[in-house]
Amino acid sequence: MPNNLLEELLHNLPKVDLHLHLDGSIRESTLWEIAAQQGIELPAARAEDLTPFMKVTGECGSLLEYLEKFDFVAGFLHQAEVLERIAYEVVEQAAEQNCRYIEVRFGPQLHRSEGLSCEEVIDAVLRGLRRGEADFGVIARGIAACLRHHSPHRNMEVIEAAAAFRERGLAAVDLAGPEAAFPAHLHRAVFEYAQLLDMPVTIHAGEAGGADNIHEAIVRLGASRIGHGVRLRENPNVLNLVRERQIVLEMCPLSNFQTKAMESWETYPIREYFDAGLKLTINTDNLTVSDTSLVKEYTVLIEKFGFTPSEIASLILNGVDAAFLPAADKERLRADFLQAFALLGLRPPAPPSSISAAG
Numbered sequence: 001m002p003n004n005l006l007e008e009l010l011h012n013l014p015k016v017d018l019h020l021h022l023d024g025s026i027r028e029s030t031l032w033e034i035a036a037q038q039g040i041e042l043p044a045a046r047a048e049d050l051t052p053f054m055k056v057t058g059e060c061g062s063l064l065e066y067l068e069k070f071d072f073v074a075g076f077l078h079q080a081e082v083l084e085r086i087a088y089e090v091v092e093q094a095a096e097q098n099c100r101y102i103e104v105r106f107g108p109q110l111h112r113s114e115g116l117s118c119e120e121v122i123d124a125v126l127r128g129l130r131r132g133e134a135d136f137g138v139i140a141r142g143i144a145a146c147l148r149h150h151s152p153h154r155n156m157e158v159i160e161a162a163a164a165f166r167e168r169g170l171a172a173v174d175l176a177g178p179e180a181a182f183p184a185h186l187h188r189a190v191f192e193y194a195q196l197l198d199m200p201v202t203i204h205a206g207e208a209g210g211a212d213n214i215h216e217a218i219v220r221l222g223a224s225r226i227g228h229g230v231r232l233r234e235n236p237n238v239l240n241l242v243r244e245r246q247i248v249l250e251m252c253p254l255s256n257f258q259t260k261a262m263e264s265w266e267t268y269p270i271r272e273y274f275d276a277g278l279k280l281t282i283n284t285d286n287l288t289v290s291d292t293s294l295v296k297e298y299t300v301l302i303e304k305f306g307f308t309p310s311e312i313a314s315l316i317l318n319g320v321d322a323a324f325l326p327a328a329d330k331e332r333l334r335a336d337f338l339q340a341f342a343l344l345g346l347r348p349p350a351p352p353s354s355i356s357a358a359g
C-alpha cells in the first residue's frame with residue numbers, strides 16, 4: 001500500500017490511548033501562554049523555540065535527557081485553571097488523531113506547590129477531561145499516579161483521593177517514577193490499600209527495571225495492566241504468568257526506544273510478544289515529550305515489525321477490552337470500532353470469548 005494511503009487508513013482508524021501522561025503532552029504554544037500569564041520568563045524568544053526544551057527530537061541520548069523535558073514544564077503546573085486547560089487540550093489532541101477513548105495519567109502530588117490539595121488537583125484535571133469529552137466526543141478518564149520516590153504516606157493520600165473520585169471519572173491508580181532505584185516491592189502497603197478500596201491498578205514495570213518488578217506488580221500490587229513491560233522476556237516464568245492471566249501490556253514503542261528500555265529496534269520484543277499471544281496495547285506515553293501520535297506508533301509497527309493493518313486493528317481492540325470502563329461501555333465501544341473497521345475493509349481476528357471486567 002502506498003505510504004500516503006496507509007497513513008490515511010491509520011488516521012481513519014478509531015483508536016484508544018491507555019497510557020498517556022498529562023505533563024508529557026502539553027503543547028508548546030500553551031506553555032508559552034501559561035508562562036506569560038504567570039509572569040515567568042522562558043529561555044526562548046518564541047513558542048516554536050521551546051521545542052528542544054519540551055520534545056525529544058531525533059535520537060534521545062538517555063533516560064535522563066528524556067526526563068529533563070518533564071522538569072522543564074513542572075514549575076508551571078500548580079494552578080487548577082492550568083491543569084484543567086492542559087487536560088482539556090489532551091482530549092482535543094486525541095480527537096485530532098481520531099482517538100475515541102483515552103486514559104490520562106498524572107501524579108496529583110506533583111502539582112501542589114501553590115497550595116492545591118490532591119483532591120483539588122484531581123478535580124481540576126477531571127473537569128478538563130469532562131469538558132473535552134463534551135466538546136470533542138472522546139471518552140476521557142483519569143488515572144492518578146503514585147510516585148516511586150515518594151513516601152508511603154504521600155502515596156496513600158493519592159490512593160485515598162483517587163477513590164473519592166471513582167464515580168466522577170478517575171478510573172484507576174498507577175505507580176510511576178524511577179523504577180531502577182525504587183523497586184515495586186517498596187510499595188506493597190500502598191497498593192494493598194488501593195485493592196482494599198477496589199481501585200483498578202496499572203503499574204509502570206519492566207521499563208527501567210527487570211521482570212521481577214512485573215511479577216511483583218501483578219502478584220502483590222494487584223496490577224491488571226503493566227505500563228511498558230518491555231523487559232518481560234528476561235524471565236520466561238513471568239512471561240507465562242502474564243499470558244495465563246491475560247495481563248495487558250501498555251507498550252509505547254517510540255518512548256521505549258527513546259528512554260533506552262531496549263538497546264535498539266532489533267531487540268524490541270513487540271513482535272515476539274504479539275506472536276506469543278500476549279495482550280498488547282499500543283500507546284503514546286507522551287505526545288509532546290516523545291513527539292509522537294498513535295499514527296506514528298502504528299507506523300513503527302508496520303515498517304519495522306511487519307504488522308498488517310488488520311493486526312493493528314486487533315491491537316486497538318485489545319485497548320478497548322483493557323479500558324478501565326464498565327463492561328457494557330466497552331462492549332458498545334467494541335461494536336462501534338468493529339463497524340468502523342469493516343467500513344475501512346479491515347477484519348481483525350475474532351474477539352476473545354469474554355471481555356475482561358477490569359473496570
Ligand SMILES: [Zn+2]
Pocket residue numbers: 019021176204227285
Ligand atoms: Zn508512562
